[in-house]
Every structure is written in C-alpha cells, then in structure tokens.
Amino acid sequence: MRVEVLGGIERRRRWSRDEKMRIIEETLAPGAVVAEIARRHGIATSLVFTWRRQARVASGPSTVVHLVPVRIVPAEALAEKAPSMESPSGGPVRKRRGLIEIKLGDGKSIRVDENVDAEALGRVLDVLGRR
CATH class of the missing domain: 1.10.10 (Arc Repressor Mutant, subunit A)
Structure with missing residues (x-):
C-alpha cells in the first residue's frame, strides 16, 4: 500500500x-x-x-473514422479466388462463413470470417492506417 x-x-x-x-x-x-x-x-x-x-x-x-466504399460480392466469388485449403488430416476444410475481404489502399487485402475479434481487427486496421 x-x-x-x-x-x-x-x-x-x-x-x-x-x-x-x-x-x-x-x-x-x-x-x-x-x-x-x-x-x-x-x-x-x-x-x-x-x-x-x-x-x-x-x-x-x-x-477520425473515415467511411469507405463497400462492394458486396457473393461468397462463391470469394471462394473461387481463395486458394484451396486442406486440414492437417488431409480432408477439406469447412467453408468459412461470413467471409469479409477488406482492400487496403496499397493493393493489399485482409480477409476475415464471422468469427473475427472485432476489437483485434480494429487495432490491426488502426495500425495499418498509420502506415
């Protein structure tokens, strides 16, 4: 004390x-x-x-929060662009639901699914926004 x-x-x-x-x-x-x-x-x-x-x-x-344009595309279109993944056991991985792709200004993109931690994603985007 x-x-x-x-x-x-x-x-x-x-x-x-x-x-x-x-x-x-x-x-x-x-x-x-x-x-x-x-x-x-x-x-x-x-x-x-x-x-x-x-x-x-x-x-x-x-x-300050900035609004950016958003384009909604069907999940199938994103699944076609994503590389195929297999689980360690050799079987197919369960399809990710609620996939969101965020395109950054420098041509890079971030993909997250419905299970993303919103606070952690916010911190990542905040850091990337400062670069």
Missing part, C-alpha cells in the same frame, strides 16, 4: 503527462480492467476514463 501525504493548501495530487500516459497505456492492454488499474494507482475510475477521452481528443484528426 502506498501512502502519500500532501502538504500545504493544495489537496489534489498532480499527475504529469507521462504518468497519465503510462496509466492509460496500462488500460489498453488486452484483458485490462480499468477499475483495478485505477485502484492500484489510488485514483477514481472516472478520472482514468477522462484521461483516456482527453488523450483521444488530443491525438487529433488521425483518429
């Missing part, structure tokens, strides 16, 4: 930008629980969420 004594008239703890960013980064880790992280640092959960919101706003227009 950490105890911090604040002297003088000021009764609030001041957090440096680096300290705030370190705490925010902790909350972005997979499986992180904001309430536990806030409790460990002796601050209110709402303050951590406020810092996260402020960091998103401060990061500027690069975090």
Whole structure:
C-alpha cells in the first residue's frame, strides 16, 4: 500500500503527462480492467476514463473514422479466388462463413470470417492506417 501525504493548501495530487500516459497505456492492454488499474494507482475510475477521452481528443484528426466504399460480392466469388485449403488430416476444410475481404489502399487485402475479434481487427486496421 502506498501512502502519500500532501502538504500545504493544495489537496489534489498532480499527475504529469507521462504518468497519465503510462496509466492509460496500462488500460489498453488486452484483458485490462480499468477499475483495478485505477485502484492500484489510488485514483477514481472516472478520472482514468477522462484521461483516456482527453488523450483521444488530443491525438487529433488521425483518429477520425473515415467511411469507405463497400462492394458486396457473393461468397462463391470469394471462394473461387481463395486458394484451396486442406486440414492437417488431409480432408477439406469447412467453408468459412461470413467471409469479409477488406482492400487496403496499397493493393493489399485482409480477409476475415464471422468469427473475427472485432476489437483485434480494429487495432490491426488502426495500425495499418498509420502506415
């Protein structure tokens, strides 16, 4: 347990930008629980969420969501383009349902099926969007 004594008239703890960013980064880790992280640092959960919101706003227009044109094609058309796959046992692999192909601006594409983790896909697209 950490105890911090604040002297003088000021009764609030001041957090440096680096300290705030370190705490925010902790909350972005997979499986992180904001309430536990806030409790460990002796601050209110709402303050951590406020810092996260402020960091998103401060990061500027690069975090703005952009709409892109979408063309829906039959699954059969995608299946014809996809290389045939076999399972390790030698039998055919079950057809993937809900296949989505995302074409990036540099000619590369990403294919995901209905079982994709939306948060993980969002992080991947976010990283690729910065390149």
